[in-house]
Amino acid sequence: MATSRPRLTPPESLHQQIARNIRNEIEAGVLRDGQVLPSTRDLAAQWDVSVFTISEAMKVLMEEGLVVSQSRSRRVVRAPAQPVPQSEYRTSTPHVIFIGGFAGSGKTELGRILARQTGWPILDKDTLTRPVVEAALEVLGMSPNDRESATYLDLVRPREYESLLAATDENVGCGNSAIVTAPFLREFGDAAWIGRISAQMSKYRAQVTLVWVFCDEPTMQAYIRHRGAARDSAKLADWNGYIERIGLDFRPVSPYELVDNSASSSPLQEQAQELLKAILASESE
Template identity: 40%
Template sequence: MARQRTDWNPAALREHRERHGLTLEDTGEKLREIAERHSFNIAANFQTIWGHENNIYPGPHYRRAYCLLYGRNEAELGFRRALPGEDAQVEPVATPSNPQLPDQSEAVRAALGSIQEGTEDVSSEELRNRLLGAWRAHSEWTSGQGPTVVLVGGYAGSGKSEFAKFLGRLTGWPILDKDSLTRPLVDQLLVALGGMANDRSSELYREKVRPLEYRCLMEAAWDNVDCGVSTILDAPFVSEFSQSSWMQRFYNRCKSKRVSVATIWVECDPESMRDYIEFRGAARDTWKMEAWDEYLATIDLEMRPQGPHFVVDNRLGAAIAMADQARDVLSGGGL
């Protein structure tokens, strides 16, 4: 049963369309253009528009698109009652009769104006200025280009996480570390399925848990990418990089989103890997350390990703040592 919306006035939507001199077909076309720019899930046509102007309440993405098209908020378009003091308007979509694009800084500043102090010990103006400055730096850096996804993979103890952190420090791009994102849930899921919390070598982990682990990582990455945020992913990616089909699907999806990809494989010698693993002392590495020769027999030290990729030679810790030197210089150190 449909929810009753006593504050909804569908006639207001038709009035705004007619005021703009748009037909039902014109409106559908403009809504589809807005949907493409903002990744809204709508497929507007004249029948859809007619329904919204009569007896079908639009979904959230449609309402947002209407607000952008007509330059009005939801209350002004008759979707709901106005909030106290609600008078902000969004800029209309540029048309031949209105060729001037809205001022970007003012539009961002107006949107940030919704952030207000909840308590007396915070400053909304300080936060807004910080966010505005970050937007300006981001927009200048990414002007004319889409976001980038960097996949940093390698065996346990190869130094991939340290190298990913180095790239994050240089670029300011967020790092999504698989273990940081999923380890507590993975541990508890293994226990719930009858396994051991720190197990990363059994069939239970490989078949039931690992796919979910990587799915969480990738979904978090797509959330960033959809916001235009370049992202560094830190995970072994051993199985993924070994499959040309997985690599091709990933590249195709990135291409469809106008996202560039950099696949980096961090290679390392067994002695250095063991040294790294012993140093971090993680419980999940217990089996590796107890059966080191058996573990080495399960990995291919000559492995390379299937498809375009870069290689970081971290044998004997050489690459990480250089990254450490660079970090020291950037932080004002050095002799």
């Protein structure tokens, strides 16, 4: 597994940060083979960077064969067909991979890459709960994008994770492995919670793996700005304060695998493959 790297400054690696995020979206299946990318100017506006930076990012992706230039203004995604999951991923007992990380770290992209490779279901907290959470917040007289108030943190958030874990339990109870993605900030810092989940999964003889996705601050900020989610507005409005509050040195209190999604690290696809090797190897021990 990759380890944490020194923080990079945006001028040194901004095009690499953008290339990495687009690469992750291709490998996660968000951007598909044959899809036409927006123009250089449109991408520059989306990422809030210069057209030169986008051109440099495109050069990286073209050198890797992930993007093909058909004309000066038309670039197309080139992603090989995802292979049918091999029998090696049909394990004798279920595996549950809990993937945590800060907003914009790349945890969902890692989950999708693993799901595409293994055929295991991906259970993402936002996908499963966001519409209901937003409706609940509005009923409570709050903004549907609130993720900071005591009302959200103490009343709504616990129910989000309750739903996520219920879906996990249902899948694993049917004998399926599962990839579960959420920030897991409180949870990974709580040894008692981790112990309870491990005990719950042991009923099904399931192996639990915790994964923490680290991402350096500039890469994380660039991705959050790009995705433009309303729930991120408070973070971006006080970015320095947000970084101080979360503490990028956070790590789970129990044994875990670390994936480094910083611009200077190896591609997420390669780290996903190494992660799977480690998980499958532990089954035979």
